[in-house]
Amino acid sequence: xxxxxxxxxxxxxxxxxxxxxxxxxxxxxxxxxxxxxxxxxxxxxxxxxxxxxxxxxxxxxxxxxxxxxxxxxxxxxxxxxxxxxxxxxxxxxxxxxxxxxxxxxxxxxxxxxxxxxxxxxxxxxxxxxxxxxxxxxxxxxxxxxxxxxxxxxxxxxxxxxxxxxxxxxxxxxxxxxxxxxxxxxxxxxxxxxxxxxxxxxxxxxxxxxxxxxxxxxxxxxxxxxxxxxxxxxxxxxxxxxxxxxxxxxxxxxxxxxxxxxxxxxxxxxxxxxxxxxxxxxxxx
Numbered sequence: 001x002x003x004x005x006x007x008x009x010x011x012x013x014x015x016x017x018x019x020x021x022x023x024x025x026x027x028x029x030x031x032x033x034x035x036x037x038x039x040x041x042x043x044x045x046x047x048x049x050x051x052x053x054x055x056x057x058x059x060x061x062x063x064x065x066x067x068x069x070x071x072x073x074x075x076x077x078x079x080x081x082x083x084x085x086x087x088x089x090x091x092x093x094x095x096x097x098x099x100x101x102x103x104x105x106x107x108x109x110x111x112x113x114x115x116x117x118x119x120x121x122x123x124x125x126x127x128x129x130x131x132x133x134x135x136x137x138x139x140x141x142x143x144x145x146x147x148x149x150x151x152x153x154x155x156x157x158x159x160x161x162x163x164x165x166x167x168x169x170x171x172x173x174x175x176x177x178x179x180x181x182x183x184x185x186x187x188x189x190x191x192x193x194x195x196x197x198x199x200x201x202x203x204x205x206x207x208x209x210x211x212x213x214x215x216x217x218x219x220x221x222x223x224x225x226x227x228x229x230x231x232x233x234x235x236x237x238x239x240x241x242x243x244x245x246x247x248x249x250x251x252x253x254x255x256x257x258x259x260x261x262x263x264x265x266x267x268x269x270x271x272x273x274x275x276x277x278x279x280x281x282x283x284x
Contacts, residue, residue, distance in 0.1 A: 013175035015185040021092075021137060022189045028095040029140040031200040040103040041145045042110025047117070048127055048228065049080075049142060051135040052154035053190055054174055055164035057210035061154055062131045064221055064239045070230055072125040076132040079116040083109060083145075084138050098144060110145035127228070134174075136190050139197050143204060150228050153194055156210040162187055 048071065050058045066073025087094035087109075101109075121128055133154070135142065142149060156164075162184055165177040176186040197205055206227040213220045221236050235241075 011175045011178070013178070013182055015176065015182050015189075018137070018176070018186060018189050022193045024093060024095045025137070025140050025193060026196045028099055029143075029197070029200060033099075034140075034143060034201055037103075037106070037144060039147065041106040041147045042114065043148055044110065044114055044146060045148045045150075046114065046127055047146055047149040048129045048152065049135055049149060050129055050131045050152045050154060051133055051139070052194075053136075053156070053161045053165065053187060054133045054177070055168060056133075056154045056156035056161050057208065057213060058131055058133055058154035060210070060213065060239075061152060061208055061224070062129050064236050065129055065224070065228075067235045067239045067241075068225070068230060068233050069235070070126055071228075072121060072123045072128040074117070074120040074128055074130065077117055077120060077130045078132065079113050080130070080132065080135050080138050080142065082116070083113060084141055087141075094141065098141065101144070106145050113146065127230075136194065139193070139205065143197075143201060151205045152224070152227075153205050153207045154210065155207050158187055158191075160210075 048065065050061050050065075052058055062073050065071045084094055085092065087097045089097075117128070117130065136153070139151060142151060162180070165174065165183050166180055168174075168177065176182045194205065194207075206224065208220060208224060218237060222232050225232055225236070
């Protein structure tokens with residue numbers, strides 16, 4: 001706790017900025033707005049975005065999928081965030097810019113993403129994974145510029161996720177994680193925006209619950225590959241045998257078969273955590 005307090009002093013975080021960004025996205029990306037722009041953007045099917053809260057199972061999903069012979073695993077790519085920052089300008093609000101963007105500009109932005117990410121490709125596999133978790137805030141942008149890209153939401157029990165983030169010392173980029181209040185607000189904003197896109201773009205985002213993946217791995221992997229339109233491959237169940245560089249905090253875990261031991265670690269802290277208002281169902 002003291003270490004997080006000191007780190008927060010060094011790298012301040014304003015949760016209100018994230019909330020405002022979520023609200024701007026919810027205002028702009030209505031079903032009508034998205035339907036009017038269906039088919040615009042770059043038509044590539046290559047990218048698979050795995051996003052959500054850090055420490056929610058995204059590295060496991062990436063390792064499973066990169067074991068498939070048609071999918072290349074890369075790592076947490078910064079390109080979507082770079083494009084978003086440039087579009088947003090000084091106030092970092094790109095929603096106004098996107099509200100007036102035409103088909104040619106949207107297609108050009110999608111092509112720019114593919115050009116920028118090409119440096120990370122090491123194989124000729126047709127699909128590749130972008131596992132930047134913070135891209136959850138840019139689902140609308142992704143839908144506009146890469147309408148055929150697949151989006152996977154890595155989801156885990158709220159308390160398990162928030163405690164794991166608070167306990168993890170990230171190298172950079174996750175300033176919300178140094179305060180329990182901030183990490184709770186960040187999770188709330190994330191879940192709220194994902195629920196919004198579930199309503200305005202049904203079926204566009206496939207949610208993978210970490211707990212279900214642990215309990216019935218094969219069924220969840222088959223469902224995930226069905227969403228991607230790819231045939232099942234048994235190599236995906238032997239993901240721990242796949243040799244590739246993994247640069248996240250879960251690098252050692254994905255070298256082992258799935259185990260249940262870590263599912264309820266958060267309950268050790270349940271006497272000190274206010275749970276009022278949290279959903280009783282862990283699969284949310």
